[in-house]
Structure formats: C-alpha cells, structure tokens
Amino acid sequence: MESLLVYPSAKVSISNPSFTSGRTILSGNRHFGPRDLSNSIRMSSGFFPLRCTNSPDNKEISSVAAAIYEYHTDELINAEEVREWESGKSINDIYAKQGITIRRSCRPAPPAGGGMIPRNILEQIIWDKEVEVTQFKQRIPLKEVDRMIEDASPTRDFLAALKDSYLRTGLPALIAEVKKASPSRGILRENFDPVEIAHTYEKNGAACLSILTDEKYFQGSFENLDKVRKAGIKCPLLCKEFIIDLWQIYYARAKGADAVLLIAGVLPDIDIKYMLKTCRELGLTALIEVHNERELDRVLKIKGVQLIGINNRNLENFVVDISNTQKLLENRIEVIQGKDITVVGESGLFAPDDVKFVHDSGVKAVLVGESLIKQEDPGLAIRGLFGKDISK
Numbered sequence: 310m311e312s313l314l315v316y317p318s319a320k321v322s323i324s325n326p327s328f329t330s331g332r333t334i335l336s337g338n339r340h341f342g343p344r345d346l347s348n349s350i351r352m353s354s355g356f357f358p359l360r361c362t363n364s365p366d367n368k369e370i371s372s373v374a375a376a377i378y379e380y381h382t383d384e385l386i387n388a389e390e391v392r393e394w395e396s397g398k399s400i401n402d403i404y405a406k407q408g409i410t411i412r413r414s415c416r417p418a419p420p421a422g423g424g425m426i427p428r429n430i431l432e433q434i435i436w437d438k439e440v441e442v443t444q445f446k447q448r449i450p451l452k453e454v455d456r457m458i459e460d461a462s463p464t465r466d467f468l469a470a471l472k473d474s475y476l477r478t479g480l481p482a483l484i485a486e487v488k489k490a491s492p493s494r495g496i497l498r499e500n501f502d503p504v505e506i507a508h509t510y511e512k513n514g515a516a517c518l519s520i521l522t523d524e525k526y527f528q529g530s531f532e533n534l535d536k537v538r539k540a541g542i543k544c545p546l547l548c549k550e551f552i553i554d555l556w557q558i559y560y561a562r563a564k565g566a567d568a569v570l571l572i573a574g575v576l577p578d579i580d581i582k583y584m585l586k587t588c589r590e591l592g593l594t595a596l597i598e599v600h601n602e603r604e605l606d607r608v609l610k611i612k613g614v615q616l617i618g619i620n621n622r623n624l625e626n627f628v629v630d631i632s633n634t635q636k637l638l639e640n641r642i643e644v645i646q647g648k649d650i651t652v653v654g655e656s657g658l659f660a661p662d663d664v665k666f667v668h669d670s671g672v673k674a675v676l677v678g679e680s681l682i683k684q685e686d687p688g689l690a691i692r693g694l695f696g697k698d699i700s701k
C-alpha cells in the first residue's frame with residue numbers, strides 16, 4: 310500500500326510507505342497542499358486508512374495522514390508558512406525568516422545540484438538525523454509504532470513531578486541526565502550503566518531523568534530509554550533527542566518516554582504547534598528548548614506551552630555561559646509567570662552557586678549532565694551540586 314507523505318505545514322505526496330516531513334518529498338511526485346486534503350480526504354475514524362480521492366492513483370493512504378489531517382485547524386491551514394510553502398518558497402527560506410539558522414539538507418533525497426556543506430555541528434547532527442529517521446521509519450513504520458504504543462504503560466506527569474519537587478525542596482527540581490558522551494566533551498563516563506545511574510539519580514532526589522537516545526554523537530540509544538523505563542524507575546523520563554519528525558515522538562512514547570525535547574532553533578513555529586498537539590494526544594510533556602531572545606519570544610507566542618528550557622550552551626559552537634538564563638529571563642519573567650510556564654535552566658551547572666544563580670533568575674528546574682555523570686557516584690554528586698541532600 311502506498312502512503313501519503315505529509316508535512317504539517319505544507320505539501321503532501323504519494324510516494325513510499327511511510328510519512329515524513331515534506332522536506333524529503335521525492336521529485337516527480339505530484340504534491341498536494343492542505344487545502345487539497347481538506348477537499349479530498351474522507352476520514353473514517355481518526356487514525357485509520359483513508360482514501361485520497363485526488364491522489365494520482367486513488368490509493369489508500371496511511372493512517373498517519375488522518376492524524377495529520379485532523380491537525381489542519383484553520384489556524385494552521387492559514388498559517389503564513391503554509392501559504393509561503395504553497396507559493397513555492399523553500400523550507401530553508403521560511404526557516405530563515407523565523408531566525409532559524411539550522412538548514413535542512415532534505416537528505417536522503419538531496420536538492421538538485423547538492424553541494425550543501427553543514428555550517429556547524431548542530432546542522433551536521435540534524436542532517437544526519439534526517440537520514441537516520443528515514444531509515445528508522447522504513448524499518449519500523451508508524452503503524453507498527455502505534456501497535457507498540459498500545460502495549461506501552463501509561464505515561465507519568467513530567468511537569469507535575471518538577472512542580473512537586475520544587476514545592477517540596479524550595480530548590481529547582483532536578484532533571485538528571487543519563488549521558489555517556491557529547492560532541493563538546495567526548496566520552497564523559499567510560500563505565501556507563503544507564504539503569505544503575507538512573508537508580509542512583511532517583512535515590513538521591515532527581516525529580517525526572519533525561520535519557521540521551523542519539524547514538525552517533527552522544528552514544529545513547531532508545532534501548533537505554535526502554536531499559537530504564539522497565540527497570541522500576543518511578544521518575545518521569547525525558548527522551549533527549551533531536552526531533553525533526555512526528556514519527557520520533559510516537560517512537561519515544563512507545564519506548565517509554567514521558568516527555569520529549571523540541572528545539573526551537575531547529576523547528577519552525579508550525580512544527581512546534583503540531584508537535585505540541587501530538588504530545589498532548591500521547592500524554593507526553595514537551596520541553597521546548599531555546600537559546601536566545603528571538604527563540605524565546607517565538608515560543609512565548611505559541612498557545613499551550615507549559616515548559617521551556619533555556620540552554621546555556623550554544624549548540625552551534627558549544628560556548629557555555631550560565632548568564633544566558635538570566636539575560637533571557639530578565640525582561641520576560643512576568644509574562645512567563647502570567648502564563649504559568651515553568652522554566653528549566655540547562656547546561657553548565659557545576660556548583661551550588663550556579664544553581665542559586667539560575668534559581669534567582671527565575672528557573673524552577675535545572676537540567677544537569679556533565680557535572681553529575683563524571684563523578685564516581687553520579688547520585689551522590691547531586692548533594693555536591695545543591696549543597697545539600699535533596700532526596701528528603
């Protein structure tokens with residue numbers, strides 16, 4: 310059965326049996342915009358096979374398309390990005406207008422002429438992710454992921470766990486990161502047992518855990534996420550991944566995630582909106598990460614955002630500066646509090662003074678990897694980071 314390739318903000322195409330963000334639409338296929346869809350799709354019930362009456366060969370399309378179609382609220386259909394895409398503007402031009410400097414390579418079907426060279430490590434990671442996700446989707450189509458989700462246990466409330474911990478300790482709630490390696494620091498821990506680390510983090514007061522799933526750059530895996538989830542850990546789990554496609558969100562849910570990371574420096578507003586909606590439907594919390602004022606202001610305009618992470622690390626050049634959290638919150642804390650948004654301070658936190666500094670700036674949670682994972686007992690290291698035992 311052929312499937313409908315759908316990109317939320319844009320064109321759809323009948324081509325191969327998976328759905329993808331439309332940037333990988335293959336040449337030679339006929340493209341449809343959301344308005345075509347609204348006239349042509351007969352929905353059965355929500356998530357199930359449909360018939361696309363204006364497809365070239367009137368084939369059944371995937372259930373995913375139904376889910377995506379449902380998302381075409383008026384707001385999204387009329388979004389400026391959709392109009393721009395339909396009028397032929399390139400996805401990277403649309404991104405650039407929102408201040409997104411990370412381009413898409415549209416691999417594994419490169420644009421005619423090719424020749425794009427990544428401008429920085431984050432761009433390289435995203436381009437590799439485009440290929441990886443395409444391969445993953447061929448191996449495990451969404452229908453299969455859907456079946457896996459049916460067997461998965463219910464999600465736990467990531468945001469509530471952060472809020473409870475903050476109320477209990479009066480200190481920023483800890484999201485402790487299970488991270489073996491990183492592009493900026495190389496191997497952080499040789500003797501890496503994700504389940505053992507997760508247990509010691511939980512025992513020593515972490516409210517939630519962040520599990521790296523990227524293999525190439527962080528030596529993480531979805532298997533680690535699955536293992537930690539099945540090891541009796543009660544803390545809610547963040548799937549720390551470079552998400553560029555809805556499939557990854559479904560897969561994260563199937564593998565035991567309670568929350569996913571959405572990076573505003575990589576995703577345009579319309580993707581963030583779709584992905585937030587998908588997260589809500591799957592019972593997942595979305596942690597939306599920003600690094601600069603422009604990204605934060607974009608995200609603050611999106612309805613339904615509850616959790617924002619301010620990354621002190623510039624992912625394009627690895628420079629870490631914890632005053633970034635203060636700089637971004639300085640003039641926005643009232644707006645943020647008014648919307649009841651919880652802010653997480655991310656990266657570069659090593660000592661109680663660092664935690665106090667970001668707390669004073671307005672964060673109610675922190676995401677910490679390196680300074681814990683490098684210690685012999687990463688759980689005990691939590692006491693050093695907070696200057697006290699936060700488990701009681």
Ligand SMILES: O=C(O)c1ccccc1NCC(=O)[C@H](O)[C@H](O)COP(=O)(O)O
Pocket residue numbers: 430431486488491492493494620622624627655656657658676677678679680
């Ligand atoms: O950590 C990196 O080198 C890195 C490089 C490129 C993209 C993302 C990267 N890290 C993700 C994170 O921001 C951190 O894992 C997280 O905030 C924890 O930071 P830290 O406590 O400094 O390990």
